[in-house]
Amino acid sequence: MSSEKLWTPNQRNGDGGFTRRRLLEFGAAGALVMGAGSLLSACSGGAPDPGTPLKPLESLGGGKPVRGGTLRLGMITGGASETLNPAVAATYTDLLRSYQLYDHLFRVGADIQSLEPELALSAEPNKDATSWTIRLRDGVNWHDGKPFTADDVLWTIQSWSSSASYANGIVRQFIDFKAVRKDGPLAVVVPLVRPAAEFASLLTYVNCSVIQNGAAPDSFNTQPVGTGPFKFESFNPGSQSVFTRNPEYWGDAEKPYIDKLVIDSSFNDENSRNYALLGGQIDVAPLYASEFAKRQLSSKEVNVLGAAGTQANYFTMRVSEGPFADVRVRQAMKLLVDRQALVDGVFNGLGRVGNDIYVTDVAYILEDVTAAHDIDKAKSLLKAAGAASATLTLQTVAGVPRYLNAATLLAEQAKKAGLNVKVEPIPYSTYFTAAAGWPAPRSFGQDAANTVPSLTAFAAGQLLVGCQADETGWNALPDSQTKLDQAISEPDPSRASELWGDVQRQQVAEGGHLVWGFSDWLDAASKKVGGLRSGKAGPLNDYRVLDAWLTQ
Incomplete structure (x- = not known):
């Protein structure tokens, strides 16, 4: 079986330089999926009460x-580039749809450390973890009635061998x-x-959904067949997706509770989506902007769900060349940043350092x-590094408040240490592309x-050498792989803990990631929606729309 014949780059839906990295940041108009900025403060929803504790709901x-009804979710648009192909899902809107149609192994x-079985019951290594059953x-x-078998998993894994996935x-x-x-x-x-x-933890990756044996990319946007709850x-890209309840869902005989799920992806910005939620045109706004969340915790027009997030927000420094090749400059940057000020200013305090x-x-x-x-x-x-009063150029994303606000704050903080950080906004359409120097040779940038x-x-x-996103050039350093190789391969938990501890301490002291904060997962829902939960793994407790019901 040749997966390259099935998964070629020109078969991606609306590729146009829209890389996997952008799944974290954008809608089609560059609106930030999770961020907030000055634009948001002009919206309705009531002014926040400074004395009200910020306590989003867990559920x-x-x-x-209650069974039945149509649940309407609103998402920032991805325009014509939206896709139902799980291998190239490239925005939170794409991922939300993918998780309703497909399952993973x-x-x-819920605790991030453990794995929850879906289409797999177990993954068992041999003695030296060089083979897994x-x-x-x-x-x-499957949705078309065919039984799920090992042939489907073989086809899926072979599809991952293509660089188009x-x-x-x-x-x-x-x-x-x-x-x-x-094996049977x-x-x-x-x-x-x-x-x-x-x-086995790699099999939870967002683009590792299991597809049916023989499925090809040209079928996904017209007649996708999965095993998921809907x-x-x-599907109308940039406008609306309509899914119906899977009555034979393997996961829970009672779920989903709703009969129909409509995902409205026509919203160009967070303002219009928030108006639609408050006005009753949509029932749920996943990945709710932190400014709106803070307001609604006070005004309580809608319910706000929240959980401590696991999404790292960071600046990247290329350790293999340029000004950050001197470890002292990297260490200075990590010392001068006021992380709490960034969390407060960028996430409205709804995050952690x-x-x-x-x-x-x-x-x-x-x-x-x-x-x-x-x-x-x-x-x-x-x-000591000869970099006092140096000028550094920090590339950020134009039009995306979370990035631009964080870059601007860092530049202000750097002045206190004598550094001149020039913020260079790059259009969101090209920031995460090779043409703009991502992931290399960009010297100083941002990501999440x-x-x-x-x-x-x-x-x-x-x-690792050959890693997906070589944003810091770590693998170009002499002996950069030794500790990693030892930690990755170590089967003994006690010894693995020691080795991974060494890796982390080395990254903190010498690495090129300046991780300044973790943003909370925030979702908002109409008062008539029940059942939904928050969770550390992702929005809506890792996209679990099947838990929702309508109370009226």
């Missing part, structure tokens, strides 16, 4: 679940694609090209690392990361 009430558990769930049917950037450093094989109708053996004790009815560790809540995470704020020490390091389920996934995305 919506509503009493006993595993998904991230995935046991599959029996009794699952965004999953490729995460798994290509691990899977020996030519050696993957069936409900098991698949996945040999690896390197030992990986946390390999079935396809219609970062400590230059790219992930949070995962296994082996260091809990005792606190980022220092020391302007005098930063000045001393810059002077979706939920990362393990330190191995972090390494696969950012640090």
Whole structure:
């Protein structure tokens, strides 16, 4: 089977330079999916009461679940580039749809550290974690009635071997694609090209949905067939998607409760979407802007769901060349930044401070690392590096408040250490493209990361040779891979904890990620919606719309 014949770059829906990295940031008009800025403050919804504690709900009430009705979700538009192809889902709007139609082998558990079985029941490594056997769930049917089998998983994994699938950037450093094989109708053996004790965590990646045997990209936008809680009815990119309840959903005999799900993706900005929520034109606004959330916690016109987020927001410094090749300059930047001021200014306080560790809540995470704020020490390091009063250019995203606000605040803070940081806005349509220097050779930039389920996934995305997003040039440094290779391959939890601790301490001290904060997940819903929950893994408790019901 040749996946390259099925998954070629020119078959992506509206590619146009719209890379996987942009799934975190944009709608078609450059509106920020999760951010807030001065534009938002002009909107309706009541002024916040400074004395009201900011306590979003963990879940919506509503009493006993009610069956039936149509639930309307509003999302920022992706325009003509919107897609139902899970391999190239490139915005939160795309992902929301994908998670209703398709399932993964595993998904991230509520605590982030554990894996929740979906179409797989277990993933078992051999002794040295160089091969994994995935046991599959029996009794699952596709939306067209065909049974789910190992052949579907084989087809899916082979589709990841193509660079046209965004999953490729995460798994290509691990899977020996030519050696993957069936072991009966409900098991698949996945040999690896390197030992990986946390390999199963990579299968939770957002673009690793399981597709039907024989499915090709040209079918996804017209007649997608999945195993998820909702079935396809219609899709109009940049306007509306309509899905209906899957009565044979394997996950829960009672769910989904609603009969029909309408995803309205016609909103060009957060203002218009908020007006629609308050006016009753939509029932749910996932990824609610923090400014609106803060207001609604006081005015209570709608319910606000919230959970401590796992989305890292960070500046990138290229360690292999340019001004940041001197570790003292990197260390100075980490010392001069006022992280709490960034969290307060950019997230309206609805977030938490970062400590230059790219992930949070995962296994082996260091809990005792606190980022220092020391302007005098930063000045001393810059002077020793011959960079006192240096001018640095920070590239950011034009028209996206979260990025631009954070860059502007950092530039102001850097003045206190004698640095002149020039903010260079780049159009959102090109920022995450090779033409604009992403991921290399950009010297100083910004990014954000979706939920990362393990330190191995972090390494696969950012640090290993051949990684998906080489934003800091870490893998070009001498001996940069030794500690990573040891940690990734170590099966003993005690020893793995030591090794991953070394990796994290090295990244904090020497790495090129300045992780300043983690934004909360915030969702808003009409008072007539029940059942929805918040969660650390993502919006709507990791896109679990099937939990919702309508109380009236």
